[in-house]
Amino acid sequence: MANIVIAGTQWGDEGKGKIVDLLAEQADMVVRFQGGNNAGHTLVINGKKYICHLIPSGIVQGKVCMIGNGLVVDPAVLLEEIDTLTDAGIPMGPDRLRISEKAHLIMPYHKRIDHARESRKKAGKIGTTGRGIGPAYEDKASRQGIRFAELLDDALFPEKVKRAVEEKNFFLQHFFSEDPVDPDAIIREYRNYARRLAPFVTNVSEELDTAIRAGKQVLFEGAQGTHLDIDHGTYPYVTSSSTVAGNACCGAGVGPGAITGVLGIAKAYTTRVGRGPFPSELSDAVGDCIQEKGAEFGATTGRRRRCGWLDTVLLKNAARLNGLTGLVVTKLDVLGGLESLKICTAYEWEGKRITEFPANVKVLEQCKPVYETLPGWSRDISGAKSMKDLPDAAVGYLKRIEALTALPIHIVSVGPERRQTIVLKNPFQGA
Numbered sequence: 229m230a231n232i233v234i235a236g237t238q239w240g241d242e243g244k245g246k247i248v249d250l251l252a253e254q255a256d257m258v259v260r261f262q263g264g265n266n267a268g269h270t271l272v273i274n275g276k277k278y279i280c281h282l283i284p285s286g287i288v289q290g291k292v293c294m295i296g297n298g299l300v301v302d303p304a305v306l307l308e309e310i311d312t313l314t315d316a317g318i319p320m321g322p323d324r325l326r327i328s329e330k331a332h333l334i335m336p337y338h339k340r341i342d343h344a345r346e347s348r349k350k351a352g353k354i355g356t357t358g359r360g361i362g363p364a365y366e367d368k369a370s371r372q373g374i375r376f377a378e379l380l381d382d383a384l385f386p387e388k389v390k391r392a393v394e395e396k397n398f399f400l401q402h403f404f405s406e407d408p409v410d411p412d413a414i415i416r417e418y419r420n421y422a423r424r425l426a427p428f429v430t431n432v433s434e435e436l437d438t439a440i441r442a443g444k445q446v447l448f449e450g451a452q453g454t455h456l457d458i459d460h461g462t463y464p465y466v467t468s469s470s471t472v473a474g475n476a477c478c479g480a481g482v483g484p485g486a487i488t489g490v491l492g493i494a495k496a497y498t499t500r501v502g503r504g505p506f507p508s509e510l511s512d513a514v515g516d517c518i519q520e521k522g523a524e525f526g527a528t529t530g531r532r533r534r535c536g537w538l539d540t541v542l543l544k545n546a547a548r549l550n551g552l553t554g555l556v557v558t559k560l561d562v563l564g565g566l567e568s569l570k571i572c573t574a575y576e577w578e579g580k581r582i583t584e585f586p587a588n589v590k591v592l593e594q595c596k597p598v599y600e601t602l603p604g605w606s607r608d609i610s611g612a613k614s615m616k617d618l619p620d621a622a623v624g625y626l627k628r629i630e631a632l633t634a635l636p637i638h639i640v641s642v643g644p645e646r647r648q649t650i651v652l653k654n655p656f657q658g659a
């Protein structure tokens with residue numbers, strides 16, 4: 229039996245949703261373990277597009293989907309997502325969706341603070357998604373957060389909201405010169421959410437334990453990417469949760485022994501949305517070409533994604549931090565038509581060559597990429613079904629990634645559709 233973690237290796241949007249949907253066919257359960265609706269995971273099945281922000285990407289395969297304790301959940305967004313999927317004909321009852329009673333709530337004041345903070349900053353803006361993610365995790369860490377268990381407690385919930393609002397309103401009014409929020413309106417609004425969401429709320433950790441003991445297979449769906457991790461990413465240009473594979477255990481409530489493999493998802497090039505250093509970024513016609521061909525716009529905010537060459541310093545960092553057992557390379561089709569391709573294999577900083585990812589963001593900003601150049605290919609590969617259908621240059625590019633990262637490539641994606649995928653090794657088969 230296999231229980232696999234899917235982790236982003238770059239700065240998010242690597243195509244995790246597509247791969248989770250594909251692999252969910254062999255899984256019994258799919259669990260999100262961190263983040264919130266800052267995530268936008270896209271699935272395309274027979275021309276129909278779904279974007280999952282909170283609900284795990286196994287939902288279209290009809291699997292049991294779980295929202296772990298490690299998430300921050302905006303209940304309005306969750307209900308909207310449930311309604312959208314229901315309208316698309318996907319059964320969405322409590323037998324399909326389970327929400328941890330320990331998951332934290334994103335409250336209206338979290339969104340207000342996220343926006344106020346970003347618009348107040350001149351330099352040093354993070355470029356957040358504005359969904360209230362950071363302020364919700366701040367409250368969790370400072371023990372002022374409100375969880376689903378408390379949302380369902382009619383006596384405790386108003387008390388907790390009132391206590392939190394007292395401090396938030398002081399902050400909003402006197403630091404940001406913003407209007408206060410109305411605690412009674414929040415209590416009324418959230419009571420409605422509680423009524424609708426109560427049937428879904430459960431002890432996710434216990435349900436997972438029972439399932440794993442019974443031999444069920446679980447996919448743990450990471451959000452964001454390794455270099456947006458609160459500890460290991462390009463701090464402070466990061467998100468507010470731990471995005472690496474180890475957090476699948478904490479954020480879902482399972483022990484490390486349950487995990488049998490970790491697949492890292494990497495785009496065949498690199499993108500980043502929001503601010504922060506990006507050594508292999510391209511600000512020329514090639515970057516524009518990748519951005520257009522790859523339709524690189526954020527699935528959550530619609531922002532244009534910054535594009536650049538593949539960076540194996542990032543991938544090797546991700547391999548170590550996540551304990552990757554294999555790599556999935558997505559969007560290989562997008563690189564078709566370029567005469568030659570570059571891979572960043574090291575950085576140059578103050579005349580020295582470095583291959584370790586620097587912790588100091590100022591150093592990273594000054595790093596110049598060291599490239600090696602490989603031949604490109606002109607043929608459209610979006611219909612490729614196996615490695616034999618790929619031009620030699622595309623195979624050579626993949627082999628070079630394997631050599632540089634010391635990781636085997638298990639899956640290659642050549643288009644957004646579920647079926648546009650070459651599976652070399654399925655982590656659930658032979659497990």
Ligand code: GDP
Pocket residue numbers: 236240241242243244245246267268269270271272522526527558559560561562641642643644645
């Ligand atoms: P996630 O956040 O990691 O799930 O990725 P997103 O869904 O935000 O962004 C990936 C985008 O690339 C989506 O629009 C996908 O439909 C698309 N996509 C995924 N794999 C491929 C691929 O192999 N080729 C192409 N052309 N598009 C892909």
Ligand code: IMO
Pocket residue numbers: 236239240241242266267268269354355356357358359360361362450451452453456465466467468501502503527
């Ligand atoms: P998926 O799961 C790409 C980025 C934001 C910003 C930083 C902090 O779809 O890969 P936040 O709102 O989390 O406080 O913003 O993190 N970011 C993402 N970038 N993909 C994501 O998720 C992201 N989630 C957050 O753009 O730079």
Ligand code: MG
Pocket residue numbers: 240241242267268269270527528
């Ligand atoms: Mg995304």
